[in-house]
Amino acid sequence: MAGGLAGIYYGYKNIPEHWLEIIIRREWIEDLCRMI
Template sequence: MALEFAESQRFNPKEIQLFARILCNDISQYPENEISSSGYVLHSLEASLWCFLNSGSYSESVLKAVNLGEDTDTTGAITGGLAGLYYGFEGIPEEWIEVLARKEDIEKLCRKLKDQLMK
């Protein structure tokens, strides 16, 4: 489906080749030892998708990403974003939310964004 979309939008064929592992294959079926989380943008994207697709919760997705090693903050952040979109705020463990640095600032930004979206 993603490949058909890329082709219908006339993506550059060279770019499609770069994304072939994601667009042409089922990334979730790759064994963990074939997943790199080096920080290179395509590796980070592949690793994040792999973690998300091979997990059943927000926390499992993010922990899987961090446990891959290498560029853990990048892979964890991307995976957390994907998992957050899918599982919602309610899917994030409460104990993780409670220990966030600058939690009040984040909540303030969230309220501000919500207010802007509601206009």
């Protein structure tokens, strides 16, 4: 829960790239977020 709140507060663009690299199906998630 704390991670979700931090993400909302700081924003996606402030997440370190090395954290984003390990997300499974990252491209699909990013595409889905753009659609909504």
